[in-house]
Amino acid sequence: MRVLRLRRTLGTLLALGVLGGSASCTAAHGDDARPGDDPPAALAPFERLLPAPLSVRAEGPGxxxxxxxxxxxxxxxxxxxxxxxxxxxxxxxxxxxxxxxxxxxxxxxxxxxxxxxxxxxxxxxxxxxxxxxxxxxxxxxxxxxxxxxxxxxxxxxxxxxxxxxxxxxxxxRPRFAYRGAMVDIARHFFSVEQVKRYVDQLAQYKVNTLHLHLTDDQGWRLAVDSWPRLAEYGGGSEVGGGPGGHWTKDEYRELVAYAGERYVDVVPEIDMPGHVNAALASYAELNCDGKAPERYTGTKVGFSSLCIGKERTYEFIDEVLGELAALTPGRYLHIGGDEAHVTPAADYAAFMDRAQAVVGRYGKTVMGWHQLAAARPAQGAVLQYWGHDKTSAADRAAVVAAAKAGHRLVLSPADRLYLDMKYEAATKPGLAWAGYVPVRRAYSWNPGAYLAGVPESAVLGVEAPLWTENVATRADWELMAFPRVLGLAELGWSPAGALDWASYSRRLAAQEPRLDAQGIGFYRAPDVPWAQ
The missing domain is CATH 3.30.379.10 (Chitobiase/beta-hexosaminidase domain 2-like)
Incomplete structure (x- = not known):
């Protein structure tokens, strides 16, 4: 109770304009907030802000x-x-x-x-x-x-x-330049209108990047003029055998423009050389044996690969990425690179050399999952780290070495920021291979000191991915994303000293009326002092 009494005093000083800065910076990291003590309605308006701002001075009449x-x-x-x-x-x-x-x-x-x-x-x-x-x-x-x-x-x-x-x-002002959320529309297809809704939800909390996972084994979601069967056939499936779907180029342009008006950059991802069964099923010539596999609607990973030794593969990459680059005003093209289990290491490195060169030729900067660190990341390439507490020392060491070589990192630890991880055993949608991720765990870590040996200056930012193997509806999407994505917003924006669970949980509870008014069905975490 000592910390809670201290926070009440600081909140009073802030409201009177005596104290500069956010009171959220003052309590020790990780203190418990007790439901029933100081309900959200008791917070002064400036104290309810989320993400916590750098500095606040409340003074005078309004x-x-x-x-x-x-x-x-x-x-x-x-x-x-x-x-x-x-x-x-x-x-x-x-x-x-x-x-x-x-x-x-x-x-x-x-x-x-x-x-x-x-x-x-x-x-x-x-x-x-x-x-x-x-x-x-x-x-x-x-x-x-x-x-x-x-x-x-x-x-x-x-x-x-x-x-x-x-x-x-x-x-x-923000702590990190890159504050992102990813949505996978490949495993289950979602419309542009649903993604626009997410853009609005994210932008109001100062998230500035939307990463779109457009292709995977289960579906290809964007029309490509030079390879039309990718969307026409490869887009006609999804996990569980549903009808799938794809976006036209005009629909993609519409989304990019909509996000841009809200100062959200779109980072499109074409995953390669693995996670490509939808492409292989669409064009037999992309397979080493010239035979197209059946479309895939399961959830296994790591079984597919482009044909590394075939020159047609690189013509395919050039044409697909060229069209995507022309549609995308942002600086990044994400080329995946994870879970290429059936691609030998030497082939993987050789493939990534050529794929990264294509990105550069079209004037974009490479982004890739952190497995790219084990190959030869191109100059300036950004690595997205999705490891977790049980990630091998060798994988972590490769990422640390890449950071020391000058590569910036976007942090998406699976046991912190993967929005498809269940909150608890009773959560109906979602997975649990990285463990359960309750709201407090998703928030209570410091991106600037997360990877030993990586200084904060090497961290470009943070991103919360939402994979959709078993997230098939808007209701499931929003339940899994909210309220954890609000923690992502604060981790990316607010100063390190503001990362305090006791303060955050109360400010999060104060967002309840906004979330309800917007029709967002969110998870009511038991350790957050919600009003209802």
Whole structure:
């Protein structure tokens, strides 16, 4: 109880404006929050923010948010700033029912958006939010920063209708540049509309990357003009024998544009040289024996491989990745590389040399699963680590060596951030090969110190993958992702000193009305003090 009493005192000081910074930085990491003590409703508005911001000072009277509120984007504001203002107005109108017109000019009260390219300490995505009786001012060096500021404001405005936004200042910027979530639409097919919904859910918590696992043994999900049968035939299956499906190029473009408007970069993945049965079934010429296998609807891994010694294989890779690169404005193309169990090590390394060269020729940066470390990662390649507590010392050593050689890491430890791992034995969807991953375990680790021998400077960021071997519906998807993906958001954004379970669990509980209002069916972890 000593820590809880200390946190009450700090929260009071913060609310009075006496204390700068977030009170969430003050308690020891891992302290227990007890359901029933200080319910979420007792938290001051700034104390409810998730992810925890870098610095908060609550002071003075707030701003009256009501029917007369306008959003001001500045006289002559560029088109992108205006678009950010329009999107913020749309996001705030829904729950508030207020008109919130977007107008030119920064004079007058209301919500004012402004770019200051010389603002210190904000970086590319940081912002400053100032609230007082005369209005709310959002300042950033970039439109992306303004968008992030708007997402913070969404948590401060009254839950519904008019009310007061508290007075004070939030100064904020992310800890890691890469804050991602992955969804596997290959094992079970999902529509663009469902993925758009996830983009909105992620972006409001400052997640900035969506990794799409587009191909696997069970299905090929993106149309490729030069190899049309990949989608037409290879897309017609999924785990369990369902009908599968695929996206057209226009649908993919639509999703990429939608995500980009919310400052979420799309990282597409074509897994190779393994996880390719859907491709092999579509084209006999990709098989070493010239015979196409049957489509696969099971869940085993590691049994398929492209034909490493066949030149047609590399023509295939060049044409597929070339089309994908042309569709994708982001910097990364993910080429998989995991679980290539039937590809000999020397063949694997030779294949990856050529595949990485193709990515480079199309002006993109290679991303691959951490097994790429055992081959020859291309200069600048980013490795995604999905190991866990039982990962072999040799595998870890290869990743550490790659980091020391200058390769950045995205951390996705399976026993922390794999969203398809069950919370507990009773969880109906999901798997448990990496163990159960309750909400507290998913949150309670430090990415900057996770791999011994890897400094924080080598960590590009974190990502929470959702594999879909037995996640087949939107309800299953959201149950497995929420609330754990909110922990991912805080791990990626908030300063290391803010990673405190006692504070986080209370702030997470304070998100309950938002999740309910958005129709997100989430797992009500028993050690989080939910209101209901």
């Amino acid at each position: 701003y009256s948010f009501g029917p007369g509120t306008v959003i001001r984007t500045g006289r002559g504001a560029d088109e992108e700033v205006r678009r950010v203002g329009e999107l913020l107005a749309e996001q705030l109108r829904g729950p508030s029912g207020l008109p919130l017109p977007v107008v030119d000019g920064v004079q007058g009260d209301g919500i004012r958006l402004g770019i200051d390219e010389e603002a210190e300490g904000l970086g590319e995505e940081g912002y400053r939010l100032e609230s007082g009786p005369g209005g709310i001012t959002l300042t950033a060096r970039t439109p992306a920063g303004l968008f992030r500021a708007g997402q913070t404001l969404r948590q401060l405005v009254p839950a519904a209708g008019p009310g007061t936004v508290p007075g004070g200042t939030v100064t904020d």
